[in-house]
Amino acid sequence: MAEILYDHDRIELKWEERWKSDPDLYRADASSNAPKYYVVEMLPYPSGRLHMGHVRNYSIGDALARYMWMQGYNVKHPMGWDAFGLPAENAAIQRNMHPRDWTISNIAEMKRQMHRMGFAYDWSLEISTCEPEYYHWNQWFFLKMHERGLAYRKNAMVNWCPECATVLANEQVVDGCCWRHETTPVEQRALEQWFWKITEYADELLRDTFDKLEGGWPERVLSMQRNWIGRSEGSEIDFALEGGPEKIRVFTTRVDTIYGATCVILAPEHPIARKLLDDAGRAKAKQMIDTRKQTGPGDVVKDGVFTGHYAVNPYSGDKVPIWIGNFVLMDYGTGAIMAVPAHDERDFDFAKTFGLEIRPVIRPVDGVLDENPQAAFTEYGVTENTGSFSGLPTEEARRKMNAHAEARGFGKAAITYRIKDWGISRQRYWGTPIPMIHCAKCGVVPVPEKDLPVTLPYDVKFTGKGRSPLAEVESFMNVKCPRCGTDARRESDTMDTFVDSSWYFYRYCDPRNSTAPFGSATANKWFPIDQYIGGVTHAILHLIYSRFFTKVMRDLGLIANDEPAANLFTQGMVLGSDGSAMSKSKGNVVDPEEMVGKYGADTCRLFVLFANAPEKDMPWIESSVGGPRKFVERIFRFVTRNMDREAAGDAAADRRALRKLHQTIRKVTEDFNNRWHFNTSIAALMELLNTLQDEEANLSRAALDQILPDLVLLTGPFTPYLAEELWELLGRSGPVFRQSWPKCDEAVAQEDALEIPVQVNGKLRARISAPLGASQAELEKIALADAKVLPFTEGKQVVKVIVVPEKLVNIVVK
RNA sequence: GCCGGAGUGUCGGAAUUGGCAGACGAACCGGACUCAAAAUCCGGCGCACUUCACUGGGCGUGUGGGUUCAAGUCCCACCUCCGGCACCA
Numbered sequence: 001m002a003e004i005l006y007d008h009d010r011i012e013l014k015w016e017e018r019w020k021s022d023p024d025l026y027r028a029d030a031s032s033n034a035p036k037y038y039v040v041e042m043l044p045y046p047s048g049r050l051h052m053g054h055v056r057n058y059s060i061g062d063a064l065a066r067y068m069w070m071q072g073y074n075v076k077h078p079m080g081w082d083a084f085g086l087p088a089e090n091a092a093i094q095r096n097m098h099p100r101d102w103t104i105s106n107i108a109e110m111k112r113q114m115h116r117m118g119f120a121y122d123w124s125l126e127i128s129t130c131e132p133e134y135y136h137w138n139q140w141f142f143l144k145m146h147e148r149g150l151a152y153r154k155n156a157m158v159n160w161c162p163e164c165a166t167v168l169a170n171e172q173v174v175d176g177c178c179w180r181h182e183t184t185p186v187e188q189r190a191l192e193q194w195f196w197k198i199t200e201y202a203d204e205l206l207r208d209t210f211d212k213l214e215g216g217w218p219e220r221v222l223s224m225q226r227n228w229i230g231r232s233e234g235s236e237i238d239f240a241l242e243g244g245p246e247k248i249r250v251f252t253t254r255v256d257t258i259y260g261a262t263c264v265i266l267a268p269e270h271p272i273a274r275k276l277l278d279d280a281g282r283a284k285a286k287q288m289i290d291t292r293k294q295t296g297p298g299d300v301v302k303d304g305v306f307t308g309h310y311a312v313n314p315y316s317g318d319k320v321p322i323w324i325g326n327f328v329l330m331d332y333g334t335g336a337i338m339a340v341p342a343h344d345e346r347d348f349d350f351a352k353t354f355g356l357e358i359r360p361v362i363r364p365v366d367g368v369l370d371e372n373p374q375a376a377f378t379e380y381g382v383t384e385n386t387g388s389f390s391g392l393p394t395e396e397a398r399r400k401m402n403a404h405a406e407a408r409g410f411g412k413a414a415i416t417y418r419i420k421d422w423g424i425s426r427q428r429y430w431g432t433p434i435p436m437i438h439c440a441k442c443g444v445v446p447v448p449e450k451d452l453p454v455t456l457p458y459d460v461k462f463t464g465k466g467r468s469p470l471a472e473v474e475s476f477m478n479v480k481c482p483r484c485g486t487d488a489r490r491e492s493d494t495m496d497t498f499v500d501s502s503w504y505f506y507r508y509c510d511p512r513n514s515t516a517p518f519g520s521a522t523a524n525k526w527f528p529i530d531q532y533i534g535g536v537t538h539a540i541l542h543l544i545y546s547r548f549f550t551k552v553m554r555d556l557g558l559i560a561n562d563e564p565a566a567n568l569f570t571q572g573m574v575l576g577s578d579g580s581a582m583s584k585s586k587g588n589v590v591d592p593e594e595m596v597g598k599y600g601a602d603t604c605r606l607f608v609l610f611a612n613a614p615e616k617d618m619p620w621i622e623s624s625v626g627g628p629r630k631f632v633e634r635i636f637r638f639v640t641r642n643m644d645r646e647a648a649g650d651a652a653a654d655r656r657a658l659r660k661l662h663q664t665i666r667k668v669t670e671d672f673n674n675r676w677h678f679n680t681s682i683a684a685l686m687e688l689l690n691t692l693q694d695e696e697a698n699l700s701r702a703a704l705d706q707i708l709p710d711l712v713l714l715t716g717p718f719t720p721y722l723a724e725e726l727w728e729l730l731g732r733s734g735p736v737f738r739q740s741w742p743k744c745d746e747a748v749a750q751e752d753a754l755e756i757p758v759q760v761n762g763k764l765r766a767r768i769s770a771p772l773g774a775s776q777a778e779l780e781k782i783a784l785a786d787a788k789v790l791p792f793t794e795g796k797q798v799v800k801v802i803v804v805p806e807k808l809v810n811i812v813v814k
Numbered sequence: 815g816c817c818g819g820a821g822u823g824u825c826g827g828a829a830u831u832g833g834c835a836g837a838c839g840a841a842c843c844g845g846a847c848u849c850a851a852a853a854u855c856c857g858g859c860g861c862a863c864u865u866c867a868c869u870g871g872g873c874g875u876g877u878g879g880g881u882u883c884a885a886g887u888c889c890c891a892c893c894u895c896c897g898g899c900a901c902c903a
Contacts, residue, residue, distance in 0.1 A: 219818070219819090220817095220818050220819060220897080220898080221818095222818095223817060223818050223819095223898085224817085224818075224897090224898050224899080226817085227816085227817060227818090227898065227899050227900095228898085228899075230899085230902065232902075232903085234903080250903080251902095251903065252903060253902095253903065254903080265903095300901065302901075325901090326901090327901040327903095328901085328903080329901085329902065329903090331902095332902045332903075333902075333903065336903095337903045338903085339903090340903095344901095344903070345815090345901085346901045346903075347901095347903085349901080350901090416902080416903090417902095418899085418902055536897080536898095539897095539898080540898080540899095610826090610827095610838085610839075611826060611827085611839095612826065612827060613827085616819095616820090617896080617897095618826090619825090619826065621825070621826060621840075623825090623840065623841075624825080624826065624839065624840040624841085625840090626839085626840070627838085627839040627840060628839085630839095631839090670830080671830090674830070675830070677828095677830085679826090679827070679828085679838085679839095680827095680828065680829095680830090680837085680838080682838080682839090683827090683828075683837065683838035683839075684837090684838080685838095686837095686838055686839075687837075687838065690838090755834095756834090757833085757834040758834095759833085759834085759883085759884075761883075761884090762833095762882095762883060762884045762885095763884095764834055767834075799883085800883070801883090802833090802883050802884080804833055804884095807833055807834090808833045808834075808884085810833080810883055810884060811883090812883045812884095
């Protein structure tokens, strides 16, 4: 048969239809004895259309899934929708579309695009987090958290736009102002909200980044998580309020400097501050709280107010003034600090601004105390003027002073974390209703499990005003108290959408279960995830919340694993032509569907994988799409014109072609097994095709019959449409991804002779040819006798000759 | 400020364990085919020299040092860029 011209639409649309018509095609085999392989790509938010970041993420996962199938694994490869979220509500306000309708039509559109890309998902496992069948179990987890004391209520600040009279999400605050009222500064208001005690697991979350995830997760993700958890060891010390029963507890990492404390500073939100301040001071505190939200990090000017009250240093007995300061944070440590200007830069700054005393108490280990410091000395040293603890090195002083505080009952050694409990309440409509009821008699009462799910009402007005759209829906809000049966009101807040994505990959194991989130047996079979793949933007929040969830689920006895994913791969961002991340607001997005229309899905996938290594940010240079496109065409034409032609052949050409084939199999296999640098795998396939075309005229029928099927199989994970079409043209049956991955025959891959570079004093001077398996002595002899080497050794003394077998000869002369 | 990552041709990148720097592709230049163009095929393509030419050696992986027979790769110091955290006590 003659060469066939490549037509991407004809081939891809044909196979898309066939694949779609077989719902079992990519289903994992429940009765299989093959080892399991669970690969999950982070589920998308259905924003409307696929973007290039999705295409990159899913092309990587799809190549891997197909490869693992071909390696004989029982592969589970699901997809779903992270369907709750703010943009749906914005769409409702801005274009008068119901969030649910908007979301569902987006899902349909994106699913259509995924089919067009040829991704191998088992759609029977599809989940959508906005369906009651799914969020039912968010509510169930909420009840379990509540039972275990992991869910609690407390006052927390929310962003409030006085113009809209509504709560704003952080994303809706732009430069400290409301997104819809660009000149209206956002205020901070305290609201009772639900929190989950992730801090209870802070220590384990931190420890397991070392013990369980190192090696399987990227170092930078682990480091970001450790940073986020932010464990810090220090002391909590009580300063007694002069003339009152209260104590002010401060946290410090440098209790050894406490004799240098010249004031105590409270966060403006601190409850004691409210009592100590007069009206003017309270107004000032309120102003500090609001301004803090509006100024970006880094450019805060220190501000403070003296309360007019004093506290007593429990070590020295000194009386120190109590201030409030805008740089002291309520939600870190105890919300109060002791200021030691001589040994802390921030305190030094504060002291200079407000004229506070600077009292040095630490000298350098090999120096003297600087009585009049011009800057804070923050290093470790030796204590001075520190009562009975004077003359001690920092670490010893801390130990002894902690013990002293504990013995006297005014303090102790303490650990503080930067990570805060997870505030999950959102004053939004499009999310999971929090299954709680407020009863005037009984207080806060959980919805009984049997009454779950609490479903989201459809008929809601989106005015963009008020506390939460749900709070206005009387039929939803009015309920009988499950405990006393009197009239009560439902909680009108919904859950943070990060709750939905914290456990979705467990639901894939048992997506239609209506009596439990999933069955433990099936989860234990598939977990931990063998490979989780997603954007590095989720390195902290999603990945820490889902680790927290896994630990809670384990403690509930639902699962046996401690971590959700044994291996994590974070692909880089896709950058627009201007070098910054592709985003709608920057206007530098490239629509994948346009590319698919022009070049086909195979070329699009190949382009994305070939551009660079997948963990790196990918610069978008569309002009280079020609390479991958030509490669697809060349393979197609090469196979079709050689698939059944007569060929006499030449043994030497056959040998060279088969050698290159097997070297390529080895290379591509290694890339899959070790590092997923698909750019080099694809380069190797291009080299193979170059060699095959060089040898084409002299290849025998027998060699072609070995080469063509293997060539097609090797392209399977990257260009599934092309591979499937060629597989069929070759007269083979069964989908490509169910075939065995080609094996490298080392004997065939072996070169006939070695070509070895020869250096003199480390500089390349010649290449010699040597028989395979030549001894070191032989190589040395050939190298020394080489005509190109001789001019560099003549008249000189050969000091030594280094022979690296099969690699290189280096002659050292003097 | 702290933590992490990265700097290689005109561009994306390759060199996986210290052993031939620039694979593969893009762009560009030249040639063949064509009335012409596209497509395709063939050749060239780090820098500055040298030779009529074949060639020949020199320099070259952010900068400066070092280790080594041998350094893009290891060590020390520094510069730049990217990402995260950031008055975190």
